[in-house]
Amino acid sequence: MEIGLEKSVTVRKSKTRKDQTKLKLYVFSALVVVLLVIAAFASQLVPYDPYQQDLGKALQAPNSNYLLGTDRYGRDLLSRVIMGAQATIFSSLLLVCIISVIGTGVGLFCGYKGGKIDSLIMRISDVFLAFPGMVFAIAVAGVLGGGIMNAVLALACISWPKFARLARGQVLSVKNMPYISASKLSGSRPAKIIFKHILPNIMGPILVTATLDIGTMMMELAGLSFLGLGAMPPIAEWGSMMSNGRSMLQTSPWVILAPGGAIFITVMVFNLLGDTVRDVLDPKFKK
Amino acid sequence: MAVDGISFQINKGECLGLVGESGCGKSTTAKMITRLEAADEGGIFLNGKEITQAGNKELRAIYRDIQMIFQMPVDSFNPRIRLGESIMESMINQGMKRHRAKARAQECLAVCGLPKEFADRYPHQVSGGECQRASIARAIANQPSLLICDEATSALDVTIQAQILKLIRQFQNEMGMTCLLICHDLALVQEVCDRVLVMSNGRIVEEGTPDEIIMNPREEYTKRLIDSVL
Numbered sequence A: 001m002e003i004g005l006e007k008s009v010t011v012r013k014s015k016t017r018k019d020q021t022k023l024k025l026y027v028f029s030a031l032v033v034v035l036l037v038i039a040a041f042a043s044q045l046v047p048y049d050p051y052q053q054d055l056g057k058a059l060q061a062p063n064s065n066y067l068l069g070t071d072r073y074g075r076d077l078l079s080r081v082i083m084g085a086q087a088t089i090f091s092s093l094l095l096v097c098i099i100s101v102i103g104t105g106v107g108l109f110c111g112y113k114g115g116k117i118d119s120l121i122m123r124i125s126d127v128f129l130a131f132p133g134m135v136f137a138i139a140v141a142g143v144l145g146g147g148i149m150n151a152v153l154a155l156a157c158i159s160w161p162k163f164a165r166l167a168r169g170q171v172l173s174v175k176n177m178p179y180i181s182a183s184k185l186s187g188s189r190p191a192k193i194i195f196k197h198i199l200p201n202i203m204g205p206i207l208v209t210a211t212l213d214i215g216t217m218m219m220e221l222a223g224l225s226f227l228g229l230g231a232m233p234p235i236a237e238w239g240s241m242m243s244n245g246r247s248m249l250q251t252s253p254w255v256i257l258a259p260g261g262a263i264f265i266t267v268m269v270f271n272l273l274g275d276t277v278r279d280v281l282d283p284k285f286k287k
Numbered sequence B: 001m002a003v004d005g006i007s008f009q010i011n012k013g014e015c016l017g018l019v020g021e022s023g024c025g026k027s028t029t030a031k032m033i034t035r036l037e038a039a040d041e042g043g044i045f046l047n048g049k050e051i052t053q054a055g056n057k058e059l060r061a062i063y064r065d066i067q068m069i070f071q072m073p074v075d076s077f078n079p080r081i082r083l084g085e086s087i088m089e090s091m092i093n094q095g096m097k098r099h100r101a102k103a104r105a106q107e108c109l110a111v112c113g114l115p116k117e118f119a120d121r122y123p124h125q126v127s128g129g130e131c132q133r134a135s136i137a138r139a140i141a142n143q144p145s146l147l148i149c150d151e152a153t154s155a156l157d158v159t160i161q162a163q164i165l166k167l168i169r170q171f172q173n174e175m176g177m178t179c180l181l182i183c184h185d186l187a188l189v190q191e192v193c194d195r196v197l198v199m200s201n202g203r204i205v206e207e208g209t210p211d212e213i214i215m216n217p218r219e220e221y222t223k224r225l226i227d228s229v230l
Ligand SMILES: Nc1ncnc2c1ncn2[C@@H]1O[C@H](COP(=O)(O)OP(=O)(O)O)[C@@H](O)[C@H]1O
Pocket: B001, B002, B020, B021, B022, B023, B024, B025, B026, B027, B028, B029
């Protein structure tokens, strides 16, 4: 009797969990879409001109006119946060696209080819991985000069090896499957084997890592901007906005809390989406 | 070294059995014949032409003549591609038009006893036996002259085993195909093969007709192999 009860409870548990994963995927995807829409239509959405200075209204606390307050030049912080979404989110997405495409490409090539060229490229990626990432990025950004594109390039330089290693490991585990041999026996060329048979079967983990990396990369980009190596003033970008507000943390905390909160929420949403994507792609999760 | 100093010849239209315990190098031999694995030394000849050093392009031409059926039927199909698509791959690689390749794939499936709806299924949607039939369909699509079956029936249960073997034998008779049947089960070999090679530790230790070998095994190893089956 009791055993029967226990059984039925387990069944229901697993059912509700399944449904939740689907639901979570929809909710977080929707949130990400909302963020992307805000970023895309930022210039239409802002209540005030984010670059219009008015020293008479400097450092106002959040009020009904300025929902998030104003900074020390009297610029509306809500407008600047919305405008900053564009620079921050799109540069993070661009960065993740660059490193996942390049990294996966290198990993596919190395994993499939093997041999000396594989060892050589993997040793190079080891060198990149051995550097403390942020320090290297600061050095590269310092050499290239400021600007958000240079920050993206600097971070791309140090971040591709992670994807290369991931993709290479996945290729090695798929490469010896019988279906690859079968495809060779069907007379397929290497390019077809790689892109039709290997890549689709290793996309899952790469996709998950890429989604989870959006948040990380956003933080690192903001970090570079905070150090003055990313977006240049007056461009609205969350990292540099926080950097500008740091001297006023005690007197006017809203100046730093507004962009800080925006980073926090955005990174969290992207990370939650990444986790959910992983759950969905989990082989134990049946469609 | 997995395989060492083996030498044998398969005659046209013959069904040659290769038996031996697990790990004795049977699959390695098959992979070397199909050039999926490189041989350190020695030569492989197909219809009198050496293919040991064939380049990628020649190899693709050779694969019209050699086909292989694998031990794990489900693993031998890309899990993300429909069975029909996998069967069509070799024909499309040879420049056949899609609709003709599709028709041919369905035809091959039908010959192997599968309704044509199976072309639209994914590997995980069919049973092991059905999947093995599909992989036979893939192998015979180009009417190869040599078919290698690497333990094609080992992962299947006994009744399905018999059906699959019957199918292979049927094609061998109808199309005059040569067949290398790799197996660890002497009883199966006895039913189908014209000639048998016994392999142990990467070497061929005995050769003869199935009846000769089973009735009068010369080697101690073969005796043990027979005892373990019967
Ligand atoms: N890629 C490989 N590298 C090194 N040794 C291998 C490799 N593949 C198989 N072997 C070894 O070669 C031997 C023969 O393997 P295999 O040909 O698969 O045997 P069988 O098919 O007869 O069971 C085994 O001892 C195995 O451990």
